[in-house]
Amino acid sequence: FSFQARLVGCNFHWKQAVFRRVQAVGLTAAYTTDDATRTLLQKVMALPFLPLNEVVPAFQLLRQQSSTPPLDEVNVHTDITCRITIYAYIFQLFAYVETTWINGRTWPVGAWNVYGRSIRTNNCAEGYNHRLTVRAGGKSMGPYQLAALLFREAQLVDMTVRLVNRHLITRRQRQMTRTLQARVFRAWECHRTGDMTTPELLSVCARTYGQAP
Template sequence: MLCLPLLPAEHIRPTFDMMSGLNTAPHINPLLEYMSNTWINSTVWPVESWSVYGQTVRTNNDVEGWHRRLNRRTGCAPPLYTLIRTIHEEVMKVENMIALVNEQQLQRIQRKASRSIQAKLFAAWEEYSAGTLSTSGLLKRCSTFYRPVVPKRPEEVELNE
């Protein structure tokens, strides 16, 4: 379910319906109902607005970073004119950054692990687009990229590791 946003928008609803139909655990029904009401059939957040299929940027981390930088520069509850001046300075920087991006002079800084996941994800998307990877295959593969890493318990660690 967590990988549904990685599908093309037009494939999300049928896939959700298929997955919901396979559910035999009654305790999962509230989650499915929540997802259906809040995301799948939402008029506020249509599926097209949260499908990130084929997109290189899939988080709001850039916005969060900008907000943190703005707060650091202005402090808590700044005077109105200080806030206006700071926002104006930010607007001027954004115009310069847009020009640099258009000229391919500015690139995103991305950690090695994120680049690796990005490469695997785009390779999976290419296979999916080519028809050599099924929807369930894409979801399974994507789940391996984004699953949490659970450390082994000491009794599970072999001495030869």
């Protein structure tokens, strides 16, 4: 047998990892109350939606935009000292993203990039695992029982493929999921045809899939 598989990350868990670091460095309050900070960080968390070759340049641009506190444009709810503190925390966050996700060897950019992909999370895999658990009676199984269960599952593969090809079974999606999916695919198409710039694409994806405050 010849298997061709590519290890990819789950976008949901990637975003959660970045947001946990947002919380860890002390940006929770700023993310909740400061629009500029939230917009910037949502764009960071939307980087996986860009074409692979544009992720790093977009990250560098975001870091440049965040490198100098705009002291002449202080938010009415944030004094100058607090703003400088926020930017110090943002610096820590960008350092984490660069070290772990941009230059990291464990998860290179290609592993967490989801550009053009309709399936961007591991929900399907988790759902399949849950189904096996239910069929196993919700209890631990020995290797022989597990082998028998997997053998029965393998016998269904050919039939499942035929049914999918004939559109007799489809993936279930909620209306909200379909709406968001259509929005991001329209943005990808506009970017591909040159009707939308990379910063504009990043903004659309950040608004569509940004972490709620």
